[in-house]
Amino acid sequence: MNPRLILTLSFIGLACAPEAPPAAAPKTPPAAPSSAPASAPASGPQQVLDQMDTRVAVPLLPMMAHHQKQNMRDHLVAVQEIVLAAANDDFTGVEKAVARIGFSDQMGQMCNxxxxxxxxxxxxxxxxxxxxxxxxxxxxxxxxxxxLSELGATLQVCTGCHAVWKQQVVDDPTWQALGRSGPPAH
Ligand code: HEC
Known part of the structure; x- marks a missing residue:
């Protein structure tokens, strides 16, 4: 029994990156494989890290994990641009920078x-x-x-999410098992 593993596998997410395959439905948590990640030895460095970092793992294929981190680094660039534009009272520049992280229908669909x-x-x-x-x-x-105060509120959402979730790169069979456990997401 590994309750944390089961919890881990019931969470799949990607901060709005476009390439993810369908994910499991929330109400039908998948059966957990015997170990995660499968390749980690019993007391390998990944397991040592996981024992220190007790955030909820988001299982992702390598491509998805890579894309999520690319998005994240771009989010930080957007924040940088917002701050620099605001410092110059360049409100058009602020709007332009926010457009990279603001809500759109397409963004909402991806998030869902x-x-x-x-x-x-x-x-x-x-x-x-x-x-x-x-x-x-x-x-x-x-x-x-x-x-600036709305930027502060936005950054609280960034840090709130980071406080809860961590990436967990999984292999294809593990990912497929997650995907099959619920109805298609599209
Ligand atoms: C809905 C959740 C969520 C939100 C909102 C979010 N992030 Fe992230 N972010 C993540 C996850 C998950 C990771 C991977 C963390 C890990 O595995 O340690 C991450 C990682 C990062 C990284 C590290 C990237 C790398 O290359 O390793 C940066 C930088 C980052 N986020 C910036 C931001 C900024 C800036 C914001 C807000 C403007 C933000 N994030 C909002 C979930 C989120």
Missing amino acids: HMGAGAPGFTEQAIAFHRTADRISAAARDKDRARV
Whole structure:
């Protein structure tokens, strides 16, 4: 029995990256394989790390994990651009930077799709994009103080998500097992 493993495998998510395959449905947690990741030896460095880092794991194929981290680094670039634009009262620049992290229908669809098997992850991802939109609203009002306080609120969503979730790269059979355990997500 490994309750953390079971919990781990009931969460799948990707912060709105487009290439993920369908994920498991929240109400039908998959059967756990005997170990995760399968390749890790019983007391290997990954297991040592996992014992220190007790956040909930998000199982991802290598390509998805890579894409998620690319997105994340771009999120940080967006924050950088927002701060620099705000410092210059460049409200158009603020809006332009926020557009990279703001909500759109396409973004929402991706969040729903990616988080289909990760209860709570989609909600956090969408809340993040919606909160970022409030930075744009403040920029349209040319209100720098509000731009910064809404940026602070957005960053709280970033850090709130990071506090809860960690990536866990899984192999294809593990991923397939997760995907088959629920109805198709599309
Ligand atoms: C819905 C959840 C979620 C939100 C919102 C989110 N992140 Fe992340 N982020 C993650 C996860 C999951 C990881 C992988 C963490 C791990 O495995 O340690 C990550 C990793 C990162 C990394 C590390 C990238 C790398 O190359 O290793 C950066 C930088 C980052 N996020 C920045 C941000 C910023 C900036 C924001 C907000 C503007 C943000 N994230 C919002 C989930 C999120």
